[in-house]
Amino acid sequence: MTEKFNSIERCDCNVIHEDIVNQVRDKMPQEESLYDLAELFKVFGDSTRIRILWALHEAEMCVCDIAVLLNMTQSAISHQLRVLKQANLVKNRKEGKVVCYSLVDDHVREIFDQGLIHINEK
Amino acid sequence: MTEKFNSIERCDCNVIHEDIVNQVRDKMPQEESLYDLAELFKVFGDSTRIRILWALHEAEMCVCDIAVLLNMTQSAISHQLRVLKQANLVKNRKEGKVVCYSLVDDHVREIFDQGLIHINEK
DNA sequence: TAGTTATATGAGCATTTATTCAAGTGTTTT
DNA sequence: AAAACACTTGAATAAATGCTCATATAACTA
Known part of the structure; x- marks a missing residue:
């Protein structure tokens, strides 16, 4: 929930692949779903x-x-x-x-x- | 791999349910398989x-x-x-x-x- | 060749986590 | 009622883990 807007340096790739990255970003489920999924697998991970x-x-x-x-x-x-x-x-x-x-x-x-x-x- | 033979106290249940416990024990996969499975899920658990x-x-x-x-x-x-x-x-x-x-x-x-x-x- | 770019890696640190130990709860037995 | 039993819980501790920072490597560029 605490979204970070830090100084992640962008590189040339990011410009070249901008479309791909944006497409993937749009398709990604909401942060919370993936967090819940990770929590579930964490339980299985012992x-x-x-x-x-x-x-x-x-x-x-x-x-x-x-x-x-x-x-x-x-x-x-x-x-x-x-x-x-x-x-x-x-x-x-x-x-x-x-x-x-x-x-x-x-x-x-x-x-x-x-x-x-x-x-x-x- | 380091099998432990510690002092896990047995209780009345263990005697009463001895057959069930032994049946489950026989059906359990080998320790290593379950360990590998846990390791895999651990990777998903983040x-x-x-x-x-x-x-x-x-x-x-x-x-x-x-x-x-x-x-x-x-x-x-x-x-x-x-x-x-x-x-x-x-x-x-x-x-x-x-x-x-x-x-x-x-x-x-x-x-x-x-x-x-x-x-x-x- | 020197400098830049993209990535990999090792050490250090803070956080999480699995187990142990000691104490507590609720149920049954004597 | 007291003791025994099956289980739960909280604190403590040791180990594992994810990220950061600094540095290293490898490929490209000027």
């Missing part, structure tokens, strides 16, 4: 969270089960589940003392798959 | 890089043009292009002094789209 998401894609699980599965502390898992929930990727359900987490929808799987396609094609 | 990728999806561009388009220094753009190249998302082509960058393939667009589907559905 191996702990990726592993949690993958696990939840297989089955609904409680915090302590995920902790044992990934061999990490409950606290660490709980912190990351919070991030995942804020990103609207997981939801939870209370069953007595236990809190069960699951995926909100199946987008996660599709995003995974796209990523894997890229990785497996190098 | 708004500068997302904006560069989006721009390159519209047109092949040189470093200084991208810098002007995004109103950032050439140095900052160059650093990020390096990250994108290491992730095998962009390639470059030298034309005299000028270095032109473009997308390696169209996976980027597909990964974008999956992300946008999720964002637009809250």
